[in-house]
Amino acid sequence: MVNFADRMSQLKGSEIREFMALTAKPDIISFAGGMPAPELFPVDEVIEAMVTVLKENGQEALQYGTTEGVPRLREQIAERMKAKNNIITDIDHILMTSGSQEGLAFSAQVFLNKGDVVLMESPSYLGAINAFRTCEPNFIDIPTDSEGMLMDELERVLETTKNVKMIYVIPDFQNPSGKTWSLERRKQFMEIINKYEIPVIEDNPYGELRFEGEYLPALKSLDTKGLVVYLGTFSKILAPGFRLGWVCAEESILAKYNFIKQASSLQAPTISMLAASKWIDMFDLDAHVEKIRECYKNRKNTMIDIMRKELPDSCKFTDPEGGLFTWIELPESVNAKELSMKCLAEKVAFVTGTGFYPNGGHENTLRLNYSNMPEEKIVEGMKKLCRIIKENL
Amino acid sequence: MVNFADRMSQLKGSEIREFMALTAKPDIISFAGGMPAPELFPVDEVIEAMVTVLKENGQEALQYGTTEGVPRLREQIAERMKAKNNIITDIDHILMTSGSQEGLAFSAQVFLNKGDVVLMESPSYLGAINAFRTCEPNFIDIPTDSEGMLMDELERVLETTKNVKMIYVIPDFQNPSGKTWSLERRKQFMEIINKYEIPVIEDNPYGELRFEGEYLPALKSLDTKGLVVYLGTFSKILAPGFRLGWVCAEESILAKYNFIKQASSLQAPTISMLAASKWIDMFDLDAHVEKIRECYKNRKNTMIDIMRKELPDSCKFTDPEGGLFTWIELPESVNAKELSMKCLAEKVAFVTGTGFYPNGGHENTLRLNYSNMPEEKIVEGMKKLCRIIKENL
Numbered sequence: 001m002v003n004f005a006d007r008m009s010q011l012k013g014s015e016i017r018e019f020m021a022l023t024a025k026p027d028i029i030s031f032a033g034g035m036p037a038p039e040l041f042p043v044d045e046v047i048e049a050m051v052t053v054l055k056e057n058g059q060e061a062l063q064y065g066t067t068e069g070v071p072r073l074r075e076q077i078a079e080r081m082k083a084k085n086n087i088i089t090d091i092d093h094i095l096m097t098s099g100s101q102e103g104l105a106f107s108a109q110v111f112l113n114k115g116d117v118v119l120m121e122s123p124s125y126l127g128a129i130n131a132f133r134t135c136e137p138n139f140i141d142i143p144t145d146s147e148g149m150l151m152d153e154l155e156r157v158l159e160t161t162k163n164v165k166m167i168y169v170i171p172d173f174q175n176p177s178g179k180t181w182s183l184e185r186r187k188q189f190m191e192i193i194n195k196y197e198i199p200v201i202e203d204n205p206y207g208e209l210r211f212e213g214e215y216l217p218a219l220k221s222l223d224t225k226g227l228v229v230y231l232g233t234f235s236k237i238l239a240p241g242f243r244l245g246w247v248c249a250e251e252s253i254l255a256k257y258n259f260i261k262q263a264s265s266l267q268a269p270t271i272s273m274l275a276a277s278k279w280i281d282m283f284d285l286d287a288h289v290e291k292i293r294e295c296y297k298n299r300k301n302t303m304i305d306i307m308r309k310e311l312p313d314s315c316k317f318t319d320p321e322g323g324l325f326t327w328i329e330l331p332e333s334v335n336a337k338e339l340s341m342k343c344l345a346e347k348v349a350f351v352t353g354t355g356f357y358p359n360g361g362h363e364n365t366l367r368l369n370y371s372n373m374p375e376e377k378i379v380e381g382m383k384k385l386c387r388i389i390k391e392n393l
Numbered sequence: 394m395v396n397f398a399d400r401m402s403q404l405k406g407s408e409i410r411e412f413m414a415l416t417a418k419p420d421i422i423s424f425a426g427g428m429p430a431p432e433l434f435p436v437d438e439v440i441e442a443m444v445t446v447l448k449e450n451g452q453e454a455l456q457y458g459t460t461e462g463v464p465r466l467r468e469q470i471a472e473r474m475k476a477k478n479n480i481i482t483d484i485d486h487i488l489m490t491s492g493s494q495e496g497l498a499f500s501a502q503v504f505l506n507k508g509d510v511v512l513m514e515s516p517s518y519l520g521a522i523n524a525f526r527t528c529e530p531n532f533i534d535i536p537t538d539s540e541g542m543l544m545d546e547l548e549r550v551l552e553t554t555k556n557v558k559m560i561y562v563i564p565d566f567q568n569p570s571g572k573t574w575s576l577e578r579r580k581q582f583m584e585i586i587n588k589y590e591i592p593v594i595e596d597n598p599y600g601e602l603r604f605e606g607e608y609l610p611a612l613k614s615l616d617t618k619g620l621v622v623y624l625g626t627f628s629k630i631l632a633p634g635f636r637l638g639w640v641c642a643e644e645s646i647l648a649k650y651n652f653i654k655q656a657s658s659l660q661a662p663t664i665s666m667l668a669a670s671k672w673i674d675m676f677d678l679d680a681h682v683e684k685i686r687e688c689y690k691n692r693k694n695t696m697i698d699i700m701r702k703e704l705p706d707s708c709k710f711t712d713p714e715g716g717l718f719t720w721i722e723l724p725e726s727v728n729a730k731e732l733s734m735k736c737l738a739e740k741v742a743f744v745t746g747t748g749f750y751p752n753g754g755h756e757n758t759l760r761l762n763y764s765n766m767p768e769e770k771i772v773e774g775m776k777k778l779c780r781i782i783k784e785n786l
Contacts, residue, residue, distance in 0.1 A: 134656050197395065241455040272664065
């Protein structure tokens with residue numbers, strides 16, 4: 001009857017979000033989503049910040065604002081990006097978005113015509129793949145090793161492929177693999193990028209959540225040609241319910257994101273922006289992040305320790321240095337979808353890996369989140385999961 | 394250097410939003426934006442609702458939620474749509490968006506391939522034109538009279554045009570013209586739509602802000618074939634700073650909007666949704682809307698009275714029955730852009746009409762907003778504007 005646009009045939013609901021209703025049930029042990037630990041949300045402090053903002057600037061908080069977002073918040077972000085990522089920037093290079101998912105969708109709109117090629121790590125974030133699909137590109141996923149994307153593969157593809165318009169990467173605690181790019185790999189990558197002059201979307205939602213090892217510079221901090229578009233978010237260090245992310249890019253590129261932001265949703269939520277900004281002024285974001293880091297580190301260790309003990313060598317998994325996820329590659333004979341059904345029957349949920357590959361396949365992979373469950377549930381759930389895996393080898 | 398997607402060459406910043414920085418200056422009398430009267434925002438009540446929500450459900454308010462949005466709020470919306478618009482619906486047919494601007498952008502993504510045709514009133518909302526442009530359609534604007542879109546023109550275009558994939562209309566207190574479709578016109582329109590089976594986007598941000606005359610049914614309430622996608626918003630009846638709008642559509646269509654919502658921004662802000670929902674439960678939205686209506690009615694009358702007295706018959710303008718805007722058509726020899734410069738020099742701002750025509754032209758038109766300025770400023774600004782118009786006839 002009604003005709004839909006061609007792009008709709010490519011799009012489907014994310015398995016993760018379809019899962020949310022199911023996994024919200026209290027008796028499910030869920031390693032499926034990418035949700036922060038809600039018990040760490042600074043609820044009382046948010047009340048204080050919110051009341052202060054509404055008393056001081058209630059009319060401003062409830063009104064429309066500019067497309068780019070509240071200046072004080074962008075100033076705080078610029079300061080933080082300098083302190084944490086060594087990125088020298090200022091408020092004129094920062095656009096607030098409704099979560100960094102919007103930054104992903106906007107990137108596709110800014111750079112991709114139908115049929116253009118986007119490169120990404122293999123596997124890569126399912127939500128990014130979905131966001132990019134709205135512009136109907138072709139995807140090429142570049143293999144990775146434990147240090148990140150393979151540079152000779154990247155160069156080979158860049159040399160032999162027309163219409164590569166964008167490269168999407170998550171160098172820190174990647175979603176879904178949990179891997180982190182080495183410094184050497186980051187430098188090599190920027191050399192290649194500078195040679196081909198392809199815009200890079202650096203997605204860094206987890207960078208501050210490092211459990212161990214040395215701080216590694218963001219690609220954006222190594223960017224001498226203005227090719228890197230950096231996406232940040234408050235979802236993992238403060239609260240996703242605010243829906244606050246940002247794009248940091250060179251001016252001529254950011255201007256395009258600004259146009260798309262106007263056309264797509266006018267502006268980020270004023271009340272969220274002012275409340276987050278006030279919270280940062282009133283309280284200690286560093287101390288708060290430290291709490292999150294400590295909690296997730298313990299949860300990660302609990303999860304990894306059980307896999308170390310329980311899983312045979314034929315099952316490979318990442319021991320992440322930070323972030324929210326680990327990733328399992330099972331022997332090729334094992335189907336993660338079937339495992340998932342068996343686990344769900346025992347009230348344990350995870351996301352299968354196929355959706356993280358833009359061109360499918362890899363049915364023997366799965367992603368595990370450890371940020372959203374307390375340790376005792378992680379122990380209980382992982383014991384079940386490891387048993388079910390072993391029964392199916 | 395860097396290549397942008399083709400769509401970017403069509404997109405520019407909205408004159409309205411570019412104006413915002415300028416018109417935010419306190420000495421400017423601005424008829425330019427579409428901002429609500431901030432002094433009517435129920436700030437103290439929002440504080441109460443916000444504190445209650447955060448105390449009762451702080452962790453939920455700060456966490457991710459489902460794509461479609463908070464159930465209680467969608468229930469309240471369904472009840473309100475029944476009471477105010479005679480639309481019988483339920484929460485399964487409502488998707489929360491980040492303002493209804495997102496509903497516009499999503500409509501393009503759901504229905505439009507590059508080169509497809511979208512029909513709209515002439516003139517139409519500039520923000521919708523911009524949102525649709527991201528999908529690179531062709532626009533045909535259908536002439537209107539004082540009762541709305543001209544049906545014989547609509548039929549002629551539908552008969553002779555291939556690939557019409559969507560019709561966008563604002564039947565109540567249209568932005569920018571201030572016009573309202575008559576009941577007869579609404580019925581004729583639905584007959585034609587049912588014959589051609591083209592999806593209709595009914596944008597209704599102002600419907601509740603009726604100053605006088607009888608209530609007219611929404612197109613969606615006359616929709617027997619599930620062809621109308623209804624866009625609603627809290628921006629004009631509660632507060633735009635929450636960024637809360639919604640899409641109400643038949644299930645198979647809403648499923649597509651849901652996929653696009655996931656890909657674009659995951660979900661509307663949880664904290665905004667819960668606070669708005671709590672506000673509606675705790676306070677009286679009807680009484681609040683009545684206050685807004687009374688205020689805007691007085692401001693509208695003030696503005697129109699001055700135009701009646703001051704402008705010669707060669708200047709046509711709408712006396713709107715509700716909403717936020719009126720519209721002036723000057724003699725064709727007068728250029729609104731030049732007027733605008735002269736007015737700005739005297740600290741009065743408005744938006745020229747050209748941008749509201751998807752294919753340009755109509756340089757003798759302009760839009761005036763009356764919701765955002767107190768009456769004494771409206772008097773002062775309109776006297777200047779009318780004098781400058783007369784000097785340029």
